Amino acid sequence: MPQEGQSAGVRELIAQGRVEEAAAALGRPHRVEGVVVHGAARGRELLGFPTANLDAAQGGEVPADGVYAGWLLRTDPDQGAEARWPAAISVGTNPTFEGTERTVEAYALDRDDLELYGEKMAVDFTHRIRGQRRFADVDELIEAMNADVERARVLMRDEAAPEV
Structure with a gap:
């Protein structure tokens, strides 16, 4: 766990999207929490990648805009319910x-x-x-998303699943 003086440094790493370095300082991956809300449904209907859109306004420091690999987790799973999945994560304003x-x-x-x-x-x-x-255009975006998802698969292949 970072010391008081290290907290600002960790927040700066997160703000810059340097999540690997932030995780090293924290001793765990950086986590953002929120309730899944309805989005524009483009992921499911247009792009072929259905996403869970988090209302993360109060759920922690959101990293810099970009694409990440990580975990999607239920924070309060029912007994026996599937609770975690490797994920490709998009942070940003969807400029396309x-x-x-x-x-x-x-x-x-x-x-x-x-x-x-x-x-x-x-x-x-x-x-x-x-x-x-x-x-x-959308085709160029889908091509990039396919590459991002493949990269996330490779990165997450050997990652240990976090505790819920």
């Missing part, structure tokens, strides 16, 4: 769609069957994949 509101969206890798609306969830950020960027 002229977005202005900053969001935290997590795609549970290779899962399109999860119904998480209204559930309190957490996202653990373990690796930064790239910064946020605007794409020329």
Whole structure:
């Protein structure tokens, strides 16, 4: 756990998207919590990557805009319920769609069957994949998302699942 003087340094690392360094200082991945809310449904309907959109306004320091690998976790799972999934995580304003509101969206890798609306969830950020960027069109965005998801799969392959 960071000392008092280290906290500002850890917050700065998170603000810069340097989640691996923040995790080393914290002794665990940086976590953001929030309730899953309805988004624009582009991930499910247009892009092929359904995401859990966290209302993370009060749930912790959100890292710099970009794409990350990490974990999507139920913070209060029912007995025996599946509780954690490796994830590709997007933080930002969705500039390809002229977005202005900053969001935290997590795609549970290779899962399109999860119904998480209204559930309190957490996202653990373990690796930064790239910064946020605007794409020329949806096809270019989907191509980049496929590469991001593949990179997240590789990065998460050997990661130990966190405790809920």
